[in-house]
Amino acid sequence: xxxAWDSVAFIPYAEDNLDYLPGTQASFTENSMSKERSxxxxxxxxxxxxxLNRQVVxxxxxxxxxxxxxxxxxxxxxxxxxxxxxxAYKADRLRKIFKKHHDxxxxxxxxxxxxxxxxxxxxLEELKDIAFGKCTNCRRCSINCPMGVDFATFNRMxxxxxVSVGVMPEGVSVVSKDQWEIGNQMGVLKEDYVDTLxxxxxxxxxxxxxxxxxxxxxxxxxxxxxxxxxxxxxxxPRTIADAAKIFHFAGENWTMPxxxxxxxxxxxxxxxxxxxxxxAKRLFDKVIELRxxxxxxxxxxxxxxSTRCEGPNWAGMDIPFEMESSVDTMLRYVKxxxxxxxKSRNKTPVTFxxxxxxxxxxxxxxxxxxxLNLVCENFTEMYPNRAENYCCTGGGxxxxxxxxxxxxxxxxxxxxxxxxxxxxxxxxxxxxxxxDGLNDVIRHYKLGMEVTQLVNLVANALxxxxxxxxxxxxxxxxxxxxxxxxxxxxxxxxxxxxxxxFEDNGATVFTATDGDEAIKLAMAEKPDLVTLDxxxxxxxxxxxFEELRTNAETSTVKVCIITGRPELRKLIYDRKVQPPxxxxxxxxxxxxxxxxxxxVLELA
Amino acid sequence: xxxxxxxxxxxDVDEDGFMEDPAQWDEKVALALASTEGVAxxxxxxxxxxxxxRDYYAKxxxxxxxxxxxxETGFSLKQVYDMFPSGPAKGACKVAGLAKPTGCV
Numbered sequence: 001x002x003x004a005w006d007s008v009a010f011i012p013y014a015e016d017n018l019d020y021l022p023g024t025q026a027s028f029t030e031n032s033m034s035k036e037r038s039x040x041x042x043x044x045x046x047x048x049x050x051x052l053n054r055q056v057v058x059x060x061x062x063x064x065x066x067x068x069x070x071x072x073x074x075x076x077x078x079x080x081x082x083x084x085x086x087x088a089y090k091a092d093r094l095r096k097i098f099k100k101h102h103d104x105x106x107x108x109x110x111x112x113x114x115x116x117x118x119x120x121x122x123x124l125e126e127l128k129d130i131a132f133g134k135c136t137n138c139r140r141c142s143i144n145c146p147m148g149v150d151f152a153t154f155n156r157m158x159x160x161x162x163v164s165v166g167v168m169p170e171g172v173s174v175v176s177k178d179q180w181e182i183g184n185q186m187g188v189l190k191e192d193y194v195d196t197l198x199x200x201x202x203x204x205x206x207x208x209x210x211x212x213x214x215x216x217x218x219x220x221x222x223x224x225x226x227x228x229x230x231x232x233x234x235x236x237p238r239t240i241a242d243a244a245k246i247f248h249f250a251g252e253n254w255t256m257p258x259x260x261x262x263x264x265x266x267x268x269x270x271x272x273x274x275x276x277x278x279x280a281k282r283l284f285d286k287v288i289e290l291r292x293x294x295x296x297x298x299x300x301x302x303x304x305x306s307t308r309c310e311g312p313n314w315a316g317m318d319i320p321f322e323m324e325s326s327v328d329t330m331l332r333y334v335k336x337x338x339x340x341x342x343k344s345r346n347k348t349p350v351t352f353x354x355x356x357x358x359x360x361x362x363x364x365x366x367x368x369x370x371x372l373n374l375v376c377e378n379f380t381e382m383y384p385n386r387a388e389n390y391c392c393t394g395g396g397x398x399x400x401x402x403x404x405x406x407x408x409x410x411x412x413x414x415x416x417x418x419x420x421x422x423x424x425x426x427x428x429x430x431x432x433x434x435x436d437g438l439n440d441v442i443r444h445y446k447l448g449m450e451v452t453q454l455v456n457l458v459a460n461a462l463x464x465x466x467x468x469x470x471x472x473x474x475x476x477x478x479x480x481x482x483x484x485x486x487x488x489x490x491x492x493x494x495x496x497x498x499x500x501x502f503e504d505n506g507a508t509v510f511t512a513t514d515g516d517e518a519i520k521l522a523m524a525e526k527p528d529l530v531t532l533d534x535x536x537x538x539x540x541x542x543x544x545f546e547e548l549r550t551n552a553e554t555s556t557v558k559v560c561i562i563t564g565r566p567e568l569r570k571l572i573y574d575r576k577v578q579p580p581x582x583x584x585x586x587x588x589x590x591x592x593x594x595x596x597x598x599x600v601l602e603l604a
Numbered sequence: 605x606x607x608x609x610x611x612x613x614x615x616d617v618d619e620d621g622f623m624e625d626p627a628q629w630d631e632k633v634a635l636a637l638a639s640t641e642g643v644a645x646x647x648x649x650x651x652x653x654x655x656x657x658r659d660y661y662a663k664x665x666x667x668x669x670x671x672x673x674x675x676e677t678g679f680s681l682k683q684v685y686d687m688f689p690s691g692p693a694k695g696a697c698k699v700a701g702l703a704k705p706t707g708c709v
Contacts, residue, residue, distance in 0.1 A: 174706045186707045188669065196671040203681075231708050234669050235693040238681060264708060300708075399708055405619035432708050439690070 040165040041118045045101060047161050052102065056154045060098045062147040063088060069141035069151070074390045074414040075134060075407075087141035090130050091151045094158045124167045131158040132169050133404040136395035137269075138356035143387055160271025168270060171400035176266045179279055184262035186230035194258055196233045200241040204248070208464070215244045218290060219255035224329070225292035225321075226256050227263035227283060227307070229300045229432045242459035243298065246330060249462060250338040254296075260286030263297045264432075265306030268357075269397030273314050280311030287321055294322040296329050299453045301355030301431030302395075305362050325364060327430050330458050331371045340463040341375050349378040350457075351422040353438060354389040355431030368430055371454055375461040380422050390414050392429070394437025408437075409444045416445035426450045428457065478506025479598060484525055486510045488518040488544065489533040489562075494586070498531060501590050502597070515539025519547055522554050529601055532580075534563040534571060542571035549577035560600050562586060610636035622697075622704040626661070629701030641695040643688060650687055650699075653677055657700035667697050667705050 037045075069087040070076050076085045083089055092114065099106035099115035106115030118124060139152040162168055163176075178187040194217060201214035208214075216222070224247065232239050247254045260282040267276025287295050297304050308323040333339045352372055358364040365386045372379050382389070393412045398404060419427060419442070427438055427449055438451045485507045487498045492513075499509045510525055512518040515538055522530060530548065534541035541561065548554045560582030561572055573579060581604040582596050605624055608617040613636040616624040621640055623629060634654060638646055646654070656677050660668045670692050674681060688695030693705045 171706060178706070186705075187666065192669050192671060196669060199671055199674075229708060231693070233671075234707075235705070236691060237670060400706060402619045402622075402704055436694075436708065439694075 037117075037119050038121050038124075040121055040124055040167065043165050044118060044124065044161045045097070047164050048097065049102070051157055051160065052098075055150065056157055057098075057102075059091075059149040059151065059154055060095050061103065063091060063095065063149050064147060066146065069145050069149075072141045072144035074138075074140070074393070075411045078411045078413045084130070085134055087135075087151050090135055090155065091149070093127055093130050094154055121167075124162060124165070127158060128162050128167050128169075131155055131162060132172070132396075132401060133407060136356075136391050136393065136398050136408075138391035138395045139360050140356070140388070140390065143360060156268070156271045158271070159269070160273065163270045163272050169401040169403060171402060172266065172270050172397060175397075175400050176270050176272065176275055179262070179264075179266050180275060183259065183282060184230045185264050185266055186234045188230050188234050190258060193233050193261070196237055197240065197256055200237050200244060204241055204244055208245075208248075209467075212248065214248055215240070216255045218258050219253075221291045221293075222253050222255040223293045224252055224254035224296050225287045225290060225294070226254055226296050226298065226326075227261050227303075228256075228298045229264050229303055230262050231432055232298065239298065239453060239455050242455045243326065245459050245462060246333065246339060246455070249464065250333040252333075252338075255290065255292070257286045257290060260284075263303040263307045264300060265303065265311070266397065267314060268302050268306045268310065269400075276306060276310060277314035277316065280307060281315040281317060283307060284311070284315060284317055284319060292321055294324065296324055296326050298326050299430040299432070299455055301357035301433060302397075303432075304364070305357040309362050325358070325367075325430070327364065327368050327371060327454055330454065331367050331374075334371065334374050334458075339458075340465070341458065341461040342463050343375050343377050343461055345461045346376040346457050347378065348426050349380060349424040350376050350426040350428050350452075351380050351382045351419070351424040352385070353382060353392060353419075353427050353429040353434055354386055355429060355434050356389070356391055356395050358430055359389060360387050364430070368428075368454060371458070372428060375454075375457045376428075378424075380424050382418050382422050382427075384418075390418060392431070392434040392437030393441055394433045399433055399436050405440075409440060412437075412441035412444060415441045416447060419447055419449060420445075424449070426452055428452055428454060430454055479594075480601075481506035483507045483529065483601060484510070484527040485597075486512065486518065486521055486525065486527040486530045488512045488515075488530060488536075488541070490514065490536045491533075494533070498593070501593055505594065515541070515544040518544050519551075519554075522548055522557060523551070526554070527557060529558045529560060529597065531560045531562050531597070534561060534568045535565055540571070542568075542575065545572055545580065546575050546577055549575075558582075558600050558604060560584060560596060562588065608636070608640075610639055618704060620704050623701045626701045626703070629658075633701065634699050637699045637701070641688060641690050641698060643695070643699065646699075649679070649683070653679065653684070653687065653696055654700045657696060657702060661700070661702050667693065667702055 065088055073085065073087050079085045096114045096116040097118055099113045100117045105113045135155050137152040137156055142150045142152050175185045179185045197215045197217060204214040205211060226243065228240060263283060265276055265279045267273060267279055297307050304325050312319050334341055352368060393408045393415060398408055429435060429438060430453060435451050442449045480502055485502050487495055487509060489495055490513050495511045499511060502509045510521050512521050514536055532541045532545060545559060548557060548559060559580040561580050562584045564586035566585050582600040584596050606617055606619060608615050608621065613632050615628045615633055618624055635646060656673065673692060684692055697705060
């Protein structure tokens with residue numbers, strides 16, 4: 001592997017007792033705790049050696065305890081007298097184990113670097129309290145570290161070590177189990193999910209008085225495969241309906257998969273890379289099966305990060321399709337004019353909360369703001385913002401760990417102050433976790449604000465195009481009305497193009513892709529005109545032409561040869577039959593085509 | 605675990621204010637919990653929904669999908685949100701004495 005820290009031999013656990021210099025206080029404390037290491041603690045240490053990588057080791061050795069991270073953490077700011085919330089302190093809980101077993105400083109000067117192992121299950125519980133209960137993995141300290149220590153990354157790893165031996169908050173365990181076993185984090189069954197989509201589709205059909213398929217399920221070869229957070233299906237499918245409305249009016253060729261639709265990933269929160277990989281793979285496999293061109297991820301911060309940024313690594317897959325946040329998709333639709341929006345429909349002052357995973361971890365800063373300014377009249381920034389924004393308090397899966405809710409709400413003071421200073425009434429965010437975290441903060445601090453997502457605002461601002469009422473145009477306007485035309489060509493694109501042009505002008509069109517089919521149709525339908533390609537597999541156009549001319553039943557049918565190979569003209573004109581009424585070279589545009597067809601039908 | 609008190613109601617709740625022991629639930633408790641969810645009064649429709657949620661939870665041990673809730677009670681999505689502004693997961697389930705729904709809620 002050639003990793004930098006490989007040069008330092010792993011210090012076996014058995015030597016622990018000999019590690020400190022005899023007679024030092026540290027040695028005394030360490031040895032007196034327990035003679036025997038618990039099974040779980042042993043497993044955690046074994047797994048730690050396997051999980052160390054360059055990024056983690058870099059962060060473990062680089063910290064100089066300068067204290068820059070301290071003020072960056074919303075937990076510290078709301079608990080100024082409690083040093084156990086400081087990122088460097090929290091980081092040292094894992095760092096001391098690393099030093100003890102993997103770093104030379106722990107062997108040479110253990111008392112200096114505070115090297116200390118884990119022995120008992122209680123030690124692991126303490127670690128759990130820090131890793132799950134005192135950090136939301138929001139990474140604000142990481143970007144404020146001059147040494148580039150990514151504490152959140154190894155805090156996630158610490159969580160993973162604990163999860164591997166079953167030490168985790170109950171909420172994390174329940175949700176992970178559902179994601180492993182049922183395939184989504186809320187245990188939504190396939191039939192209930194599909195039923196919910198159909199329900200939303202029907203509601204939309206009713207609202208828009210339009211019978212189109214509003215939510216196509218498992219459609220093959222779609223441009224967009226849309227994945228969601230299970231809470232949308234289970235508790236609040238209004239966001240599904242809003243998204244469907246936007247896709248519908250954008251004229252998108254889109255679909256929602258019947259399985260592998262959960263883009264959330266508890267692997268990110270629990271630190272379990274295996275779960276992370278399994279969940280991401282389900283999603284990726286389904287898009288591949290449907291031959292989708294692009295996977296669009298609905299507004300969910302950790303879902304976006306897990307699926308687009310981390311998922312391919314966890315799953316060990318090369319992804320043959322594009323992935324994007326629905327924020328990008330909606331912005332594109334507005335900018336390309338595929339949907340029209342009227343920002344005056346969203347008049348209430350709004351502010352925007354950057355999700356840590358979207359913004360800090362994945363760089364999605366400007367797109368939501370650009371979109372917000374297109375669909376809202378009155379947008380005010382919250383300070384600090386973008387990469388420096390504070391956590392909603394619900395990050396890192398905190399919403400599913402009720403035991404830490406009081407701490408979470410206390411830490412929410414920072415967010416509450418930020419929100420209050422904007423003097424707005426609505427906070428917009430592109431993350432479901434943030435929606436819930438912010439709602440809790442708003443309620444706890446009695447801010448009276450509303451939380452919403454961009455999809456709701458875009459749907460609300462959507463200008464529904466006036467219904468196209470079919471108008472009956474008088475017959476004389478349609479120049480080909482009552483005419484039957486047989487289009488013969490082996491290229492499907494040409495068939496579609498010609499048919500559309502002729503049908504738009506009132507003709508009844510039949511199509512054939514080879515010579516035999518052409519002759520059969522000509523006999524059966526007696527068309528007024530045959531447009532005939534020359535070069536086709538099987539019986540070529542020349543032979544078809546001659547057969548048409550020599551057969552008494554079809555000899556008077558007018559023929560217009562349309563070929564991309566004018567050098568084959570000889571094949572037609574050399575035949576001892578009456579020459580064709582018209583002749584055209586491909587490519588041909590609509591006007592030339594119509595001009596020639598009319599000439600043949602009306603003059604020849 | 606915490607204790608929630610409102611008038612003469614006193615129950616055990618988790619840190620998010622959901623009931624720890626569903627057996628402690630009665631109509632007075634529902635009223636007490638409703639006060640924390642911005643619902644001042646419980647009318648006939650609220651009770652219809654609460655009854656349905658409790659029945660479902662007793663049978664399956666989880667909260668129903670919103671689709672099931674609307675289908676079985678006949679309420680529209682909008683009515684559900686009008687009745688319980690904090691939504692079916694946090695609002696209605698809490699008042700009905702269910703445990704906190706799992707996952708990102």
